[in-house]
Every structure is written in C-alpha cells, then in structure tokens.
Amino acid sequence: MPIDTIDRWINRYASRIRLGEFLKRGAEWGAAYLFAFGATVLVVKMLIPQAWPHVLWLGVGVVVALAAAWWLTRKPSQTRWQSVARLDAAINSGGLLMTLCERPADDWADRLPQIERLWHEAIPRVRPRRFAGYITLPLLFALGACFVPLRNASTAPTLYNTVGQQAAQELEELLNEIEKEQLLGEDEEQQLKKEVEKLTEETRDTPLTHEKWETVDALRERMKVRLETAAMSLAKARGAAALLADSNLSDTPQMSLERSEQLENDLAESLQKMMQKGGLAGVPKDLKEQLQRLMKNGKLQMPKDAGDRQELLDELKEYLDKENDKLNELRKKCSGCKSGQCDKEGECEGGQCEGNKSGSRPGKGGITRGRGDADLTFGDESDRQGAKFKEVVLPKGFRDQPKDEVLGVQKRAPDEEAAEVAPRAARQDVDPAAGQATWNRKLSPRHRNSVRRYFDSRETN
Template sequence: MNTDNKAIRKFRIKMAALLILKKTLAVVTVWGLLWGTIVIVLRAAIGMPRLILLGGGIGLILAIGCAVVLALRQIPTRTTLRASLDKYSGAGGLMMAAETVELGNWRKRLPSIHTPRLRWRGGGSWARFAGTVLFVCISFLIPQRFVEISKANPLDISEEVNQLADGIDVLEEEEIIELAEAETLEEKLAQLQAEASGEDPVKTWESLDHLADTLSQESADAAQDALSETERLTEAETLSEGLIHEGSEMDTALLAESMATLSGLVQEAAQENALLAAQLANLEDDANSLTLEQLKEISAALRFTKRDINDRLAKLYTANLIDLETLKASEKLGQCNSDGLAAFLDENANSMSVAQGIEGWCRGGINRGRGDAPMTWNDGTTEEGAKFKAEALPLSDIASLEDSELMGLSIGAPSVETSNLRPESGGLRGATAGGGSSFTQTVLPRHKGAVKRYFERP
C-alpha cells in the first residue's frame, strides 16, 4: 500500500470515529429525551413499574445503530479525502492525480503527507447529552407520588373533618349516640377524608354535608328531648318551690294533690334521667308525706339536673351541633317563678288539676293559651273560580244560504263597471283600478327631460 493510501485510510478512520461519536451523541440525546418523557408519562398515567420501563434501554442499541449508519453515510469519499490531504500537504494536485494516473518520477518529489487535524467543537453536544442523562435519571428516580396524576389532587377537608370528629366525640360523651354508632361515624369520616378528591369535590362536600346532617339530626333530637325534660323538671321544681314557700297556705286537699303531683312528676323525670334518679335514691316513696327537708332536697336535685342538661346543651352548642336559639330556649324553659303559685292553684282548684295548673303556670298562664298549641287545618279553600279551566269555544255561526235574503233576479250577464275615478290625494293618489300600481308619481314638465334621460341610459 502506498504512503498516500495509508494516510488516506488513517484519515478516514479518524474522521469516521469522530463522526460516529458525534452522531451517536446526538441520536442518543434525542432518544434519551424521548425515553425520559415516555417514562414520566407512563409512570404518571398508569403508574407503570420502573423495572419494566428500564426495558426502554434496549432502544439505545437501536439508536446507536442508526447513529453509526448515519455517520458512515456522512463520511466523505476517498477522492474527497485524498483532495483534502493534497491540499493540507501542499502537494499541488499530485496526490489527487495519483488516484487516476501513474505519478512516475513525481512520486519521489511528492511532499510528505500531513494529515490535517480534526477538531470537534462538541461542548454543546456533550452538555445536551449530560442534560439528557440527568433527565432520564430523574425520570426514574423521582418518587411515584410526585408524578402520579391518576389520583387527583387531594381535597383538604381536615378542618371540616376535625369539626365533625369533635361533634361525634361530644355526642358519644353525652351518650346521645351509642359507642358503636360513634365508631361507625368516625370510620365513615376517616374514609371520607382519605377519599376526598379534588377531581370531584361535590361528592366529598355532599358526603360531609350528609354526615353533618346526621349529627345535627341526632343533636336536634337530643336537644328536643332535653328541652322537654327541662320543661318537666322546671314544672316539678316550681311546684316543689311553691310547696316549700307557700305550702302552709294551701288547704289539706290541695296540698295532698300537689304533693302527689310533685311526686309523680319527680318519679316520671327520674325514670328518664339517671342522674336525678341517683340523687333522689334516698327519698322515701310516700308522696303524701314529703317533709320540708325532702322538698328542699327534691328542689335542689331538680335544679342540679336542669343545670346538667343545660351544660350538655351548651356543649352541643360549642360543638356547633345545635344553634343558639335552642340553647336560649333551654334557659328560658328552665325559668319559672313560684311566687303566687299556691293562690293560683287554690283559685283554679275546681277547674283544673294541680298538674294542669302547674303546666299552665310555667307556660305563661291559661289566659293566653298554650304557646305550643298545635295548628289545625280545616275548611280548605277550594280552587273553584281561581284556577284556569280549559274550555273549547263553540264553532262560529256560518251564514247559510237559507238565511240569505233575495233582492231580485237578473236575466242578463252581470256587467262590470269600470270607473275612471282616481283618488286625488292620500297614499293611493293617482292609482287606477287594474293599473298595476298603487301610486303614480306626477312628473313636472321641467323634470321630464331628466327622467327621460335616466331611462334612456344604457
């Protein structure tokens, strides 16, 4: 092999290596970007495991293969390389000529061959490649929770959940709901918080509202019971206070009836309220022989029980389970003045029992009627005359020929009168019957020329 051929071969290998490296770097960079993007997309969309996605690395082999093919196609021909070596060696065309003709004695005078230096300014390519490698690494190493888009953004309902949890605790603590029910509600709440999704917040809010409604309903029922109980306890307390302060003014029969009524009220209340029952456990079961001390003891127990009920309602209010009106109603129902009760009962002893009397006393008196009197509905208004009623109209009368009146008979053909009368004013001025127009413009003599020219134009 001649020296120039060796030099060309060396130069060609050098250039091929550089082109392959350059092209490989470019193709791998593109492939890496593609791979990293696919990895992130698949992990985010369907949560594909990373181990499977590592299989994409096989594509690198294909990419490198493509790069090598592309680079080999880019390598200049031997003739071009020979020309390049001729140029950089200052051979003056002798090396180029050597490809097709025999140099003869000129070969001895051929200058020494200088292989030119190839320089690749590949800083940008290397930087892009490094960036791509980093991108691929990040696409694999980034935690799943940061890329997962299949699960929608969680909805932050912690504040509402905490509030409802507090409500459940209060209801459980106050024994308004059973322990099992409380646990069920807490489980539902926890599930709701876990499944709260920003993708469908309405569903979450509806569930929260449903849970809040359940708690409110339970609270409302409990509050209503508490109000009723407070009312009964107030009546009993008022009666006991009345007996304590004005019992001596009552006659024997009324006193006995009042004692019996009080005893009945207290027993009834104690059956529903364990606290009251516990406090009155030592009380003798003789309704007609309640001493002053016993009455005071009953009164104190009733007050204590009322306060306890009021405290429970206050807790419910604090937990936003009942409104302020309910709490105020409880306080209002707990107030009843016993002054003058003995006189009132004595005055109405013939018309009502003591039980009816004390009930009316604490509810504002019998003259103004009961505050919670039920509304009765009767004699409903009819819709007659107020509601539109569709009614088909009768057909209009058609004049029958039988109803026509004969004016006369003609034996000739009917004649059509042509009238030359034309209106001289108004919108139909100048119009004639059958003339085809409803209005005829009068053209003044001095305008005739212009109008004529207008219609004569091509």
C-alpha cells in the first residue's frame, strides 16, 4: 500500500476523531446555550413582553456557539501518533502502521492489510447518541419557551392602598353631605374634618391596618350618632307637627290644652335645636321668617287664627318630611349600605340589606354559620384542652348593639304585624326575608379576624 494512501486513511481517521470531539463539545455548549436561550425567552415573556419578537434573534447564538466549538476542535485533544496507534490497533497491524508513520519503508508498507474494506471498517462510525441525548431536552425546553403564551402587559398603573383610600374618601364625602345639611356644630365639624384629612393622608402611602379600619369605623359611627340624634329631633318635630296639624281638622277628636301645649313645646324644642345647628338653613324664606317671629323665649307662639295655624303647620310638616327624606338618605350612606351590597336599589334600610335573599345562598352565612332563623341546638361544651385559639377580649362592637334605631315616635300603640309576633320558625312563612338582618350582619375587621382564627382548622388541629 503506498505511503500516501496510508496518510489519507490516517487523515480520515483524525478527521473523524475531530468530528467526534466537535460533537462532544458542541453538545455541551449547544445544550448550555439552548437552556440559557429558553430561560431568557421565558423571562422576557413573563417580565418584558414588549421585547418578545426581538429576543428570538438570540437564537442565532446557537450557531455561533457551534461555530466556536468547531473552531476549538481545530486543535484536537489527541495527537497524531495517538490517532495512528488507534488506527493501527483497529487494523490489527501489530504496530507496523505506527512504525511506518515514523520511519517510512516501502518494503514494509506492503505488509499492511491491503483490503480497503478493512481500513474502512477501522474508521469509527458517527453515532451521535450522546449528542442527541444532550441536545434534545434543552431544545425542547427552548421551543417550549417560545410557545409559552405571552403575558398581557397592563398599561394601567398599579394602585396601592386603594381600599384605605376609598374608605377615607367615602368618609370625606359623607362628611361633606352632613356639612351641607348643617347637622354638625362648627367645632365638631372642624374636628371631624381634621380627623378625616389625617386618615386620608395616612392611607395614601401606607397599607390599611386594623387600627385604621377601626378609626374609619369610629368616625362613621360618630357621624351616624349625629345623624341619629338629628333624626330623633326631626322625628319628634315631625310627630308633634303632624299631631298638631291633625288636631285642627274637624273630623278628629279635640286635643286637650295640656297635650297641645306639650306638643307645641316639643316642636319648639326640636326646632330650637335645629336652628342652633343651622339646621333650618334650607327652610323657605317665608316660613323661616315666620318661625323666627313666632319663636320667642324658646316657645312657639302659634297663630291664633285656625286657618293660619293650619297653613303654618302644613308648611312645617312638608318641610320636615323633606328634611326627613334627606336625612334618611344620609343615614343609608352612613350605615355603609352601598350599591353592590344589596341586590336592588332601595333595599337598604338602616344600613342592612333587607330585601334580598342572599341569606339563602350558599356561603353567605353570618357569624352563626347558619341562617339567622335556624334552630340553635346546644350540646355539651367542647373540651378546651389543646385549643390553640387564645381568647382575647375584643372592644365592644358597634354592630353588636341590638336594633336601637329610632324608626319613629308616635303616641298610639305600635301596629303589630302578624309576622313579627309569630314564632321565629313560622315567621318565614309570612316573610321570606325574615332573619336577613342577622344573616347580613357585619363584623368589624378585628372581630372578623378573631372569628376566622377561631374557626381556622389549621390552627386548632
């Protein structure tokens, strides 16, 4: 076999070894690059989706990585004599090939195997199983990352502390309404204003804490108390005005003089209080002048003429009814009964959603974890041993008070409704919405947390 033919086979063998080294290095580099590329694509898709189409250009880098791997295999890790030794062993020439490469001798070259197939079989086959094993997973990862849906970028600015700000804003609006109706004294109004401003300031940058929630609650209750007081005065005045107006009518029984005088005093007292707080600012001018004229020394001097008297009382009654409507509206707002909490408009009564039937919906149970009208069955007391819930004394909840709202003041006996006097279980037959007040009862945040902790199975178990 000619020496140049031997050289050609050796070169072929060395090239094959170089290819193997390229596959080895290329697999490692390519896998690393594909993993990095996939991770980059994922990060871009999740965090900077605007850069999505452009990041695909990074995929070209894998070609660069493979080119670099090929470039580095120019200098193979094995020397030529190592390749020759391997080829020598493969053709089983007993070291003659190595010898001829170092000391060429034509007379010995003929002793090498002459069959080309033998040489061909000595060249190692390329079976890139390792290459495929290395590349497959990173390639799938990179492709998978490319097909991950793009996250929708929101252009709306992120809002923080919106709940607190909203609560403070509601309080501010309520205060403005109350201010408009002139239901507060000047000092109290300033004080409330200051506190609401402070709360607004605090909730602007810091998250809402339970202390702030309680502040919100306290302010709202304070306003509510003022509204209730005003409502009571107004109701008293309305009642007195209505009775006085009714007594002038010819078809009603004659009222005693003492009773009439008492009613006039009640009316005068109520009007006096309203005047002191500026509550008569919305009174028509004629009526206002008339009232100021009639009210001397804290007493109401009603006109002697029956016609004038009736006219005044009617005007006053009309005015007080209007004021009552306004006040009721304010009370609704103050009780936190907002749109969205009740199913329909007008269902808010005294801060509770009265008309809806949400109590029958699953998951809408109140603090009793059942319908308000459900039977209560008491068994033995639970063993407190091992209970992790630590009992804490909570401040008296504003909403724990029984219904103490003044619905109206009247001299006659209250009208009894069959539904109210009937036993609880039977009441629902008459009024399906019965028990909704308890059902929809709301707890202050701190109480709510306590209840949640008490029933939290993860802590108690």
